[in-house]
Amino acid sequence: xxxxxxxxxxxxxxxxxxxYIPWLNDFQREEGDYRKMDDVVNIRAAxxxxxxxxxxxxxxxxxxxxxxxLDVYHDMTVYGSSYHPGPGGLYPVPxxxxxxxxxxxxxxxxxxxxxx
Numbered sequence: 001x002x003x004x005x006x007x008x009x010x011x012x013x014x015x016x017x018x019x020y021i022p023w024l025n026d027f028q029r030e031e032g033d034y035r036k037m038d039d040v041v042n043i044r045a046a047x048x049x050x051x052x053x054x055x056x057x058x059x060x061x062x063x064x065x066x067x068x069x070l071d072v073y074h075d076m077t078v079y080g081s082s083y084h085p086g087p088g089g090l091y092p093v094p095x096x097x098x099x100x101x102x103x104x105x106x107x108x109x110x111x112x113x114x115x116x
Contacts (some may be wrong), residue, residue, distance in 0.1 A: 001052065001053045001054075001055070002050075002051075002052055003050075003051055003052075003053065003064075004048070004049065004050050004051075005048075005049045005051065005064065006046070006047070006048060006049070007046070007047045007048075007049050007066070007068075007107065008044075008045070008046050008047075009043070009044065009045040009046075009047075010042075010043070010044050010045075011041075011042070011043040012040075012041070012042055012043075013040075013041040013043075014038075014039065014040045014041070015037070015038075015039040016038050016039075017036055017037050017038075017039075036078070036079045036080045036081075037076060037077060037078045037079060038076070038077045038079070039074075039075075039076045039077075040074070040075045040076075041072070041073070041074045041075075042072075042073045042074075043070070043071070043072050043073075044070075044071045045068055045069065045070045045071065045105060045107075046068050046069055047066040047067065047068030047105075047107040048066045048067060048068060049064045049065060049066035049107060049109070050064065050065065050066060051063055051064025051065070051109070052064070055115065058114050058115050058116065059112075059113070059114060059115070060111075060112070060113055060114075060115055061110075061111070061112050062109070062110070062111040062112075062113075063109070063110050063111075064108075064109050065106070065107060065108040065109065066106075066107050067104065067105075067106055067107070068104070068105055068107060069102060069103075069104060069105065070102065070103055070104075070105035071101075071102040072099070072100070072101050072102070073098075073099075073100050074098070074099040074100075075097075075098050075099075076095075076096070076097045076098075076099075077094075077095070077096050078094070078095040078096075079094065
């Protein structure tokens with residue numbers, strides 16, 4: 001079976017490290033750059049896909065791919081930075097940065113399953 005479809009994608013990611021440092025590990029304990037920051041990323045995409053679906057009794061296989069638009073919006077605010085962890089060691093460096101980009105993208109999907 002040959003088909004065409006419209007696919008939408010949305011991803012939301014955030015890190016709020018005003019109360020903790022999520023990327024602290026044993027290797028960075030002595031010489032890391034520690035930040036208190038609020039980081040938000042929104043990713044949106046829309047694709048027009050063309051695909052084929054094969055069905056054999058209870059098994060199916062679906063292959064599709066398409067072309068579309070990928071939109072990325074990244075908003076970051078840094079409240080303080082330090083080279084050592086712990087309270088009272090943050091240097092006030094208020095910094096706000098916004099990144100926005102959209103571009104054309106390719107989408108490919110392959111699914112195998114059981115119909116019941």
